[in-house]
Amino acid sequence: MRRLLRSSLPHLAAGRASYNDSSRVRRHLLSRIYQPGNLWKENSPELQAKPNDPSSKSQRLMYKAGLIRPSSPGCFHYLPHAVRSMEKLVRIIDGVMQDIGGQKIDMATLCSAALWRQSGRWDLVGKELLCLLDRHEQEYCLGPTHEESVTSLVATEGGISYKQLPLLLYQVTRKFRDEKRPCFGLLRGREFYMKDMYTFDISEEAAHQTYNHVCEAYAAIFRTLGLRHVKVQADTGNIGGKMSHEFHLPAAIGEDRLLLCRSCDFAANVETLPPDQKTCPCCNGKLEESKGIEIGHSFYLGTKYSHIFNAVCHSDHNKPLVAEMGCYGIGVSRLLAASIEVLSTEEDIHWPSLIAPYQVCLIPPKKGSKEMGAAALAEDLHDSVCAVPHLGNEVLVDDRDHLTIGKRVREAHMMGYPYVIVIGKKALERPPLFEVRNHRTGQVQFLSKEGVLGLVRDIRVI
């Protein structure tokens, strides 16, 4: 790959050659990464919370770290570091969804008004739909969710054979909602990434089983990320259906009010309880209020959409039965921001470690310093760490060697790389020692090259 790159695109290969080009290792050099914004201008106006302008910690940190930039209200550009994280997050979600039998599809963003009128949601959802007209005066909305599309797809193709059941179709695509008051960055935007899954079963019983499987899979995703979440009974809203649950990350900035039982595992969005409910409907225990950021939602739809579009499942006796459906969403970009919101400090980003943009940030000596004598060791260490299985693409070199080590370490912590390896003074000792900083625990260790390699071998990557 590298050889190919060099021969076909010589100018690119030459540009990469500044940090030892002797190996086949693919180098990620910070100086070359598009990451606008001077991280040291702490007082830049964009980072100041303005009165009456709601902002959130995740929004400020993501802006400061050059992860996102606003384009229009509630819409953002995702920059290289954020895209790396998002891709990792999607890989985790893909893995779990496919483990339970999910098949990934990718449906059209433009949804015809006719379909949405057929379900009655064109008027019901109303102003939250972003609508447009094509040159033939045909009306569309930019899909906020795809129950109509997927049900009509399955119905048009003649329904589902019993051999394919349960059928679990999902996608991870951009969705659109014309929020009246978008705020908090990626937490409440008008354009966002959502993972939406639609399930089809032949009976209510089978659909309940599928519902439970998907909810368990959601819990597995949040556990994998190391995020404490609560699952609460929820209102079915304009999606409709017979049963619904929300998944929340408890956070002060959360816009949903939740009531959690102290004595059993009952938990509910306050919207689903009578206003005067103070005790648990299951055990009579005391209910405690908490705020949450909604990151997932599940609905048992029954036959609401399959009935309208005539989506059927064929039994083994070839009898068509109206499909029992479920739909399930995870706000992927919101989950990215929400995890930063709940894990970070005011100054430093803390990622769920699996989705940090890079697992390791390597800081070589400052140019002209006496540590420069260890420059060759830095390159050797880089290549050795990259040679560790799965880490080849996970090592970022902060090659801005005009900056002091201290400044770069500070910035690496702000960016939240799980491991920062510094080639400093002790690298000149015999044997050379490298400073390894664990961002999560704050632990600083001085390790030999073998020690470093032993440690990084245990880093989990996705």
Ligand SMILES: [Zn+2]
């Ligand atoms: Zn209870």
